[in-house]
Amino acid sequence: xxxxxRKAVFPVGGLGTRFLPATKSMPKEMLPVLNKPLIHHAFxxxxxxxxxxxxxxxxxxxxxxxxxxxxxxELENFLEFKNNKDMLFLSKDCLIEPGNIVFLRxxxxxxxxxxxxxxxxxxxxxxxxxxxxDDMFIEDRKCGILTEMIQYFQSxxxxxxxxxxxxxxxxxxxxxxxxxxxxxxxxxMIEKPEVSDAPSGLAIVGRYILQPDIFYYLxxxxxxxxxxxxxxxxxKKMLANSKFxxxxxxxxxLDCGNYLGYLEANVRFSLQNSEFSEPIKExxxxxxx
Ligand code: UTP
Numbered sequence: 001x002x003x004x005x006r007k008a009v010f011p012v013g014g015l016g017t018r019f020l021p022a023t024k025s026m027p028k029e030m031l032p033v034l035n036k037p038l039i040h041h042a043f044x045x046x047x048x049x050x051x052x053x054x055x056x057x058x059x060x061x062x063x064x065x066x067x068x069x070x071x072x073x074e075l076e077n078f079l080e081f082k083n084n085k086d087m088l089f090l091s092k093d094c095l096i097e098p099g100n101i102v103f104l105r106x107x108x109x110x111x112x113x114x115x116x117x118x119x120x121x122x123x124x125x126x127x128x129x130x131x132x133x134d135d136m137f138i139e140d141r142k143c144g145i146l147t148e149m150i151q152y153f154q155s156x157x158x159x160x161x162x163x164x165x166x167x168x169x170x171x172x173x174x175x176x177x178x179x180x181x182x183x184x185x186x187x188x189m190i191e192k193p194e195v196s197d198a199p200s201g202l203a204i205v206g207r208y209i210l211q212p213d214i215f216y217y218l219x220x221x222x223x224x225x226x227x228x229x230x231x232x233x234x235x236k237k238m239l240a241n242s243k244f245x246x247x248x249x250x251x252x253x254l255d256c257g258n259y260l261g262y263l264e265a266n267v268r269f270s271l272q273n274s275e276f277s278e279p280i281k282e283x284x285x286x287x288x289x
Pocket of ligand 1: 014057109257
């Protein structure tokens with residue numbers, strides 16, 4: 001029985017249509033919040049949680065993500081020449097031990113479920129984490145939601161854990177919604193329901209710990225009306241034979257998959273940053289008169 005979560009999957013193969021035209025040739029996951037791209041924040045969260053193997057599911061126009069996790073030789077030479085240690089550290093901080101970084105190509109963006117399924121041969125037979133870089137959180141402990149979820153998982157390593165967070169139920173159509181039974185046991189989940197069909201105001205957020213059985217269910221999951229294979233639909237089928245526990249976070253969620261959430265993330269992260277907090281407060285005061 002595996003107790004440690006060693007591997008994390010980062011699906012980054014989507015088209016990012018909500019961010020067009022910015023994402024026409026640039027991956028959504030490379031949009032920066034403060035000075036780090038979304039995917040870099042996600043990587044840091046995983047590294048803080050003790051993840052050892054980083055598996056990126058990429059697609060066309062996503063090569064800058066590969067480059068971000070590689071050496072930038074000219075830049076490093078230049079910074080070494082200038083003896084600029086701080087910047088050199090920033091440039092090299094996301095280098096992953098050789099052999100522990102995998103880029104898999106999802107040749108067609110057939111949905112989040114399909115992206116996760118692409119990782120099956122790399123994951124093998126052990127539970128693993130999935131992190132969606134466009135879901136960010138602001139929390140008191142600052143260790144990251146994934147760290148908390150992995151701790152939670154330790155109490156029952158046979159279960160799957162899904163991160164959930166309260167939403168305004170009028171927005172149910174944007175999320176996977178869960179029905180919780182006794183304690184934290186998930187009884188049902190529905191992908192993007194109408195408000196009238198939503199079993200609760202609790203939405204799945206972009207953090208999962210999944211047992212490898214999920215690949216069997218993903219393989220058998222049909223595409224939805226929009227042509228996408230949904231992870232929620234595969235998990236719903238798996239519910240019949242496998243336990244799903246909900247990890248409810250009270251951390252403030254920032255949906256960086258749309259403009260407003262992304263802008264808010266930049267403002268909130270700036271306000272939390274010792275260097276930028278005062279200047280940004282001044283700036284906001286000026287803007288608001
Ligand atoms: P999203 O639905 O937020 O991303 O998927 P998207 O499809 O790129 O964005 P829109 O809706 O068109 O604006 C959540 C995550 O799953 C990845 C995305 O890259 C994103 O990080 N994803 C989505 C894949 O890896 N492959 C897919 O086929 C779909």
